Amino acid sequence: MSTASSPHLDVATPERVALTLPVAGIGYRCLAWLVDASLLFFFWIVAYFVFTLLVSDVLGVFQGLSGLGQTLLVVGVFATQWLYWTLAEVFFHGQTAGKRMLGIRVVRMDGSPVGLYESAVRNLCRAVDFLPMAYAAGCICMLLTRQHRRLGDLLAGTLLVREERIDLDKYTAAPAPSAVPPAAGDTRALTSEEVELVLAFLARAPGLSADVRQRLGARLVDRVGGLSGGEREAVLASPERLEAFLRARARAEG
Amino acid sequence: MALPLPAFVAKRRADWDALQSLLARQRAGDLRLEELRTLDTLYRRAAADLAHTQTFYPGTDAHRFLNQLCGQAYAAIYQPPRERWPAVRAFFQRDFPRTLRRERGFVGASAALFFLGLLLGALVVLWEPRGAELLVPPGVRQYVAHGRMWTDDILSVAPPNSVASGIATNNLTVTIVTFAMGLTFGLGTLYMLVNNGVHIGAVGALCIREGMARGFFDFISAHGPVELSIIVIAGGAGLMVGQALIDPGELPRGQALALRGREAVKLVLGCAPFLALIGVVEGYVSPGSLFPTWVKAGLGLCLGALFWGYLLRAGRTEADVTAVLPADSAS
Known part of the structure; x- marks a missing residue:
């Protein structure tokens, strides 16, 4: 929702507030799949090594295994293909381990959490999405649909939304007490875009190189400060004073 | 006049943080009843704040934050009912057979396609002996040429339980x-149905031509009825999907x-447990001469009758449910 063109899911709530959830694109989804797939892969590697540590004659054990044991083994292999995804999505609110790591979540088209049927459909359809190899059909489908849904999502009526980590501290961070902010030239209230601009600059300032930091800061002071002559020089004298001034201005105390 | 954005955030943030922590506890599942009421109140306040930011501070991080927070709370509050064991039982007692009866047109079409394939494969091999070279896998042809069932060797090569699990996954x-x-668009399902039918028909016809009809039916009779029914039902489900794609009716295609x-x-989903059961039968009972043919045929017919009896009668009325249940668990 940061830009009009980025895909999103609109949800109308009974509270008469429209929610706009950002949709996870193909990159997030591939990464989440990679995490899940490698997790399952390492699970089997570890299981195999533990098993070989415990018993020396692996083939012999397999052949001597009872019918129940072998059936369980096959069920275990099948579980990694299908049950893992479905159970994780149903019981962990639409998130497998990989999706949780990437901060994406499966939801229905109306924004509510997935149930058993939806999750079962979308994971059964992995068989088709995987065709002809490496999720080619699913990826093409994701590129063609507006909300990046693969075939299984289309059939199940689900999609993946992204959860961002948004830090509200920047709004409430107190100005450094050492630098006393000088009075501003005019005290008009800033628009919310200007506040966002200033706060974004303040959040990134420590990581900028010195001259860029000074140049950007000066332009922002000129835009929001309304200072002239000596006052402006005083504010621009050091980065600390400059940023303290901007912070105070953004908090509308200037 | 709206407050400046930082002042607004500072003023309302306590509520948002409280809502966030309540949501985290709701996910963990240790929410008390009083807290549930607080959650509801806080969600309504956050929704009001979201409306406020939509008007006065659009496109800011505060807007994005509230949007996401309300999205999470919305998902937590307006949850669909959770499926649990009673729901699973109700599914097998009523929902699954009823759905099947409602969609019998598709299952019928799927069965027709399958039998069409079966007929096609059989006729081709019966009329034109060289058709078998095209339709029957070379391994099976070799066995038949030597006058043996290829399934006789399944058991001697691998123990029956591994055959069962291999067949189940297949x-x-x-x-x-x-x-x-x-x-x-249903084309793949169509292909799968006809293709499977052609293969089975061709193999069967080849066996009959070579005078091994008895061996073939001996192998197929125990598990065939239920297994082929399940594939036909899955085909019906695939055709339903294809039909929704081709002719969505009044609704948008999606x-x-x-x-x-x-x-x-x-x-x-309803077929899954039966598929597992029939895999066991196919692995243990069908191959070899452990059981005489009439036992296999009787078992196959019984299982098929039970399966279809369950599908056609279960969940019809409340009185029928109790009558059919034992049959269900027996199959």
Whole structure:
């Protein structure tokens, strides 16, 4: 929702507030799949090594295994293909381990959490999405649909939304007490875009190189400060004073 | 006049943080009843704040934050009812057979396609002996040429339980692919059904021509009826999906697909336990001469009758449910 063109899911709530959830694109989804797939892969590697540590004659054990044991083994292999995804999505609110790591979540088209049927459909359809190899059909489908849904999502009526980590501290961070902010030239209230601009600059300032930091800061002071002559020089004298001034201005105390 | 954004955030943030922590506890599942009421109140306040930011501070991080927070709270509050064991029982007692009866047109079409393939394969091999070279896998042809059943060796090479689990996964793959191929406008399902029919028909006809009809039916009779029924049902589910794609009716294609997909998957999920059972029969009972042919044929017919009896009668009325249940658990 940061830009009009980025895909999103609109949800109308009974509270008469429209929610706009950002949709996870193909990159997030591939990464989440990679995490899940490698997790399952390492699970089997570890299981195999533990098993070989415990018993020396692996083939012999397999052949001597009872019918129940072998059936369980096959069920275990099948579980990694299908049950893992479905159970994780149903019981962990639409998130497998990989999706949780990437901060994406499966939801229905109306924004509510997935149930058993939806999750079962979308994971059964992995068989088709995987065709002809490496999720080619699913990826093409994701590129063609507006909300990046693969075939299984289309059939199940689900999609993946992204959860961002948004830090509200920047709004409430107190100005450094050492630098006393000088009075501003005019005290008009800033628009919310200007506040966002200033706060974004303040959040990134420590990581900028010195001259860029000074140049950007000066332009922002000129835009929001309304200072002239000596006052402006005083504010621009050091980065600390400059940023303290901007912070105070953004908090509308200037 | 609206407050400046930082002042607004500072003023309202305590409520948002409280809502966030309540949501985290709701996910963990240790929420008390009083807290549930607080959650509701806080969600309404946050929704009001979201409306406020939409008007006065659009496109800011505060807007994005509230949007996400309300999205999470909305998902937590307006949850669909959770499926649990009673729901699973109700599914097998009523929902699955009823869905199947409602969609019998598709299952019938799927069965017709399958039998068409069966007939086609059989006729080709019976009329034109060289057709077998095209339709029957070379390994099977070799066995038949030597006058033996290829299935006799399944047991001598591998123990029966590994055969059972191998067959179960193979059947599972065929079933899932037959269903999921419905996404190709039903063409993939059509192909799978006809193709499977042609193969089975061709192998059967070849066996009959070579005078091994007895061996073939001996192998297929125990598990065939139920297994082929399940593949036909999965094919019906695939055709439902294909139909929703080709002719969505009044709905947009995407919505029709989602609606029909949920119905179709019930058929596949319902078949899953029966598929596992029949895999065991196919692995243990069908191959070799452990059981005489009449036992296998009787077992196959009984299982098929039970399966279809369950599908056609279960959940019809409340009185029928109790009568059919024992039959269900027995199959």
